[in-house]
Amino acid sequence: MNQRKKALFNWSGGKDSALALQTILKDNQFEVISLLTTINEETLTSSIHSIPIEILSKQADSIGIPLHTVLFAKDLKNYDHRMRETVEYFKKQGVTHFIFGDILLADIKTYRESKLNPLGIEVVEPLWDKSSSEIMDIFLTSGIKTKIIVTQTDKLNHTFIGKNLDRNTVNLFPNEIDICGENGEYHTLAYAGGLFKKEIDFSISEIKKIYYNIDLDNGKTKTVTYWQAEITVPTHKF
Structure with missing residues (x-):
């Protein structure tokens, strides 16, 4: 072996x-x-x-x-x-x-x-060289549960924050975005199912608008705006 x-x-x-x-x-x-x-x-x-x-x-x-x-x-x-x-x-x-x-x-x-x-x-790179649609199909049958916690404001609005990334949510995505968010359209937090032995407990207390300045190769600066979830970690009382 x-x-x-x-x-x-x-x-x-x-x-x-x-x-x-x-x-x-x-x-x-x-x-x-x-x-x-x-x-x-x-x-x-x-x-x-x-x-x-x-x-x-x-x-x-x-x-x-x-x-x-x-x-x-x-x-x-x-x-x-x-x-x-x-x-x-x-x-x-x-x-x-x-x-x-x-x-x-x-x-x-x-x-x-x-x-x-x-x-x-x-x-x-175990996921490399597959299309975004292939990866999404694999993900949706993986058992892994995730929530959307960041979206680029000009790609997905704030109503997507906190949604589970499932088939219903994917069907709401505009056609022009990458279905897996490969161009930064959205980011997720994985919290249960699949490789997780127990569910991760968290909540979203607020949705904020944040800004990032990106230096371009031509010397200019581009500002990109995101909706971002404020993640709260529960405190357990004994």
């Missing part, structure tokens, strides 16, 4: 991460020793989905794989340094592969390989 290769799974907390990890665990070629999530050190939320670190920890506990978090400055000035430290830390534990849940964006895959391959790490 071939020994499984040690891997680190890059965990966003959303649907693609959950589906990619479930796929990897079923395939059983890799020993996933940890989940890795990048965290905004000011807000203590994940850097893209803005999921609180408490929820990310609950996800990891429910899945049964430890969570390793890396804190970054808001302007990402320490990103490369922190990631190099992280790679070296896990290489000492025998990790040879980093796994991601990307689907279609070739520039992101190329970027990951350009950063990790020179450090002796191979990139694995």
Whole structure:
């Protein structure tokens, strides 16, 4: 019997991460020793989905794989340094592969390989090279439950925040958006079913409008606006 290769799974907390990890665990070629999530050190939320670190920890506990978090400055000035430290830390534990849940964006895959391959790490993309419609069909039969927690305001309005990503919701999507949100149209939080042993308890207390300034290659700056759920972690009284 071939020994499984040690891997680190890059965990966003959303649907693609959950589906990619479930796929990897079923395939059983890799020993996933940890989940890795990048965290905004000011807000203590994940850097893209803005999921609180408490929820990310609950996800990891429910899945049964430890969570390793890396804190970054808001302007990402320490990103490369922190990631190099992280790679070296896990290489000492025998990790040879980093796994991601990307689907279609070739520039992101190329970027990951350009950063990790020179450090002796191979990139694995279990969902890669399938169409968004194929991935959505697989997701909808995976048993994984997710809620939409972020939408780009010019793509999906605020009424989508808090909806479960199911067939009924997908049928409401405008035709012009990517069905999996590959262009940033929406992000999700995975909370139950599939690879989760117990449901993650959370609530949405508020929906905020947030703004990101993106520096373009031509030297100009583009402002992108999002609707974002304010995630509340329940406090249990004993």
